[in-house]
Amino acid sequence: MSxxxxxxxxxxxxxxxxxxxxxxxxxxxxxVVAVDRRAVPAQVAGLExxxxxxxxxxxxxxxxxxxxLRVVYHCAGLISVAESVAEPGPYFRENVSEGLAMLEALRxxxxxxxxxSSSAAVYGVPAAxxxxxxxxxxxxxxxxxxxxxxxxxxxxYGRAYGLxxxxxxxxxxxxxxxxxxxxxxxxxxxxPRMAAALQGGExxxxxxxxxxxxxxxxxxxYIHVADLVDAHLKAAAYLEAGGPSLxxxxxxxxxxxxxxxxxxxxxxxxxxxxxxxAPRRPGDPPALVAAIGRARQxxxxxxxxxxDLEGLLAEVWADVSARA
Numbered sequence: 001m002s003x004x005x006x007x008x009x010x011x012x013x014x015x016x017x018x019x020x021x022x023x024x025x026x027x028x029x030x031x032v033v034a035v036d037r038r039a040v041p042a043q044v045a046g047l048e049x050x051x052x053x054x055x056x057x058x059x060x061x062x063x064x065x066x067x068x069l070r071v072v073y074h075c076a077g078l079i080s081v082a083e084s085v086a087e088p089g090p091y092f093r094e095n096v097s098e099g100l101a102m103l104e105a106l107r108x109x110x111x112x113x114x115x116x117s118s119s120a121a122v123y124g125v126p127a128a129x130x131x132x133x134x135x136x137x138x139x140x141x142x143x144x145x146x147x148x149x150x151x152x153x154x155x156x157y158g159r160a161y162g163l164x165x166x167x168x169x170x171x172x173x174x175x176x177x178x179x180x181x182x183x184x185x186x187x188x189x190x191x192p193r194m195a196a197a198l199q200g201g202e203x204x205x206x207x208x209x210x211x212x213x214x215x216x217x218x219x220x221x222y223i224h225v226a227d228l229v230d231a232h233l234k235a236a237a238y239l240e241a242g243g244p245s246l247x248x249x250x251x252x253x254x255x256x257x258x259x260x261x262x263x264x265x266x267x268x269x270x271x272x273x274x275x276x277x278a279p280r281r282p283g284d285p286p287a288l289v290a291a292i293g294r295a296r297q298x299x300x301x302x303x304x305x306x307x308d309l310e311g312l313l314a315e316v317w318a319d320v321s322a323r324a
Contacts (some may be wrong), residue, residue: 004066004067004068005031005067005068006031006068006069006070006072007030007031007032007033007063007065007067007068007070008025008030008031008032008033008068008071008072008224008236009033009034009035009063009069009071009072009073010022010025010032010033010034010035010073010075011035011036011054011072011073011074011075011076011102012035012036012041012044012052012054012074012075012076012077012117012271013032013033013034013035013036013047013049013075014034014036014038014041014042014049015036015075015076016156016173016180016182016183016225017075017117017170017173017225017228017229018034018036018073018075018076018226018230019034019042019043019044019047019179019180020225020229021073021075021177021178021225021229021232022034022044022179023043023044023047023177023178023180024177024229024232025205025233026044026046026047027178030070031046031048031067032047032048033049033054033063033067034048034049034050034073035048035049035050035054035059035063035076035108036049036050036051036076037051037052037053037054039051040156040183042181043180043181044110044178044179044180049176050062050063052098052181053098053099054074054076054098054102054207055097055098055099055100055101055102055105056101056105056167057101057104057105057216058104059105060105060106060109061105061109064109068073069106069112070111070112070113070236070240071112071114071115071236071239071240072102072106072112072113072115073114073115073117073223073232073236074099074114074115074116074117075077075101075117076094076098076099077094077095077099077117077146078090078091078094078095078143079143079188080143080188081141081143081144081149081281081283081284082281082282082283083101083188084141084143084146084190084283084300085141085142085282085283088142089140091146092141092142092146095143095146095147095150095158096146096149096150098267099150099153100153103153103154103157103163107157107161107163111161111162111163111164112163113163113164113165113166113236113239113240114154114163114164114165114166114187115165115166115168115232115235115236115239116150116151116154116165116166116167116168117137117168117170118147118150118167118169118170118247119143119144119147119169119170120166120169120170120171120221120249120251120288120290121139121140121141121143121144121147121288122137122139122144122147122148122151122169123135123136123137123139123144123169123285123288124136124137124139124140124144124285125138125140125285125286126139126285126287126288128207129219129255129287129288129289130253130289130291130292131249131288131289131290131291132245132249132291132293132294133169133247133248133249133291133294137151139281140285141282141283141284142283143242143283144283147299151167151247154167154245158245163245164239164245165239166235166236166238166239166245166246166247166248166249167245167246167247168228168231168232168235168247168248168250169248169249169250169290170223170250170251171220171221171222171223171249171250171251171252171288171289171290172189172190172220172221172222172223172225172288173189173222173223173224173225173228173274174189174191174192174222174223174224174225174312174316175224175225175226175305175312175315175316176225176315176316176319177224177225177226177229177305178226178229179246180225181319182225182316182319190220190258190261191222191261191287191312191313191316192316192319192320193205194261194262194265195265195269195313195316195317195319195320196268196320198265198266198317199269199317199320199321200270200272201246203273203274203275203276204262204265204266204276205274205275205276205278206258206259206262206275206276206277206278207258207278207279207280207281207284208258208278208279208280208281208284209259209277210280211280211287213257213286213287214257215257215259215260216259217257217258217260218257218258218261218284218285218286218287219255219256219257219258219286219287219288219289220255220256220257220258220261220287220288220289221252221253221254221255221256221288221289222251222252222256222306222309222312223251223252223303223306224252224303224305224306224312225251225289226305227252227301227302227303227304227305227306228250230301231248231250231295231299231301234299234300234301235248237298238298238299243298246294246298248294248295248298248299249290249291249292249294249295250290250292250295250303251289251290251291251292251303251306252290252303252306252307252309253289253290253291253292253303254289254306254309255287255289256309259275261313262275263275264309264310265313265317267310268310268313268314268317274290
């Protein structure tokens with residue numbers, strides 16, 4: 001056993017999920033290092049940040065010279081479905097090429113477990129919802145393709161080199177935890193985007209009202225970021241205990257249409273508004289709702305905070321209002 005101190009590494013550690021995860025790790029007493037190429041400030045006090053690309057082999061060698069890498073939470077990557085359709089090149093570079101270079105670097109450092117931020121976008125347009133992990137992976141946008149490809153790379157590295165991994169297929173994360181606020185520029189996530197519109201006296205925009213769903217708007221599964229982060233911690237413990245590599249859905253298990261979401265947010269805000277209906281965006285499937293039985297069974301995990309959607313919306317509204 002190495003005498004070096006053990007750390008958890010969070011790539012994309014200055015992002016919304018990454019910083020929330022880093023704060024949760026700190027709260028558990030686990031030393032953590034964030035790796036991020038962006039020049040953005042940390043919201044987490046005392047967070048050690050290594051600036052650089054996740055595919056930089058020299059960065060990983062330097063980390064391994066100083067620390068024993070207990071687990072890598074790979075949260076780095078580009079996240080906008082619409083942008084990936086318009087500009088796919090950066091998505092394949094950041095989400096695939098950089099990730100593959102990271103796996104090559106880790107291969108030389110021993111079997112370092114990887115917990116990967118995957119996405120429900122790998123499913124494309126599912127035949128039925130809720131979606132089990134065994135459903136075909138048929139993404140309909142480049143973002144989803146990059147997530148599927150990296151999952152395939154993890155599986156290949158697992159078979160060839162013994163790399164332990166868990167791919168966590170996120171549905172729609174939202175809310176606040178550990179004092180970390182959601183900050184995207186520009187904001188692409190639906191809940192803070194709608195909240196910002198209402199705060200600015202504008203109507204929240206609903207993209208697509210002609211889907212084959214009960215009210216015509218897209219149906220999504222919203223998971224509280226605290227539940228999401230809890231699943232990451234449990235996934236790392238599962239791998240550390242020798243659990244076999246696998247993919248798991250992370251959602252609430254409940255679908256909410258975007259029109260229903262807008263109505264609930266309007267109620268929470270107390271503003272008088274009617275959603276503005278706009279055309280569909282390229283690459284958006286009609287319905288994505290998670291089957292979460294496998295995560296419950298394997299990780300002994302439960303999306304406790306996600307059960308209260310209006311409470312989640314109230315958190316986001318309070319955060320957006322505080323910034324106004």
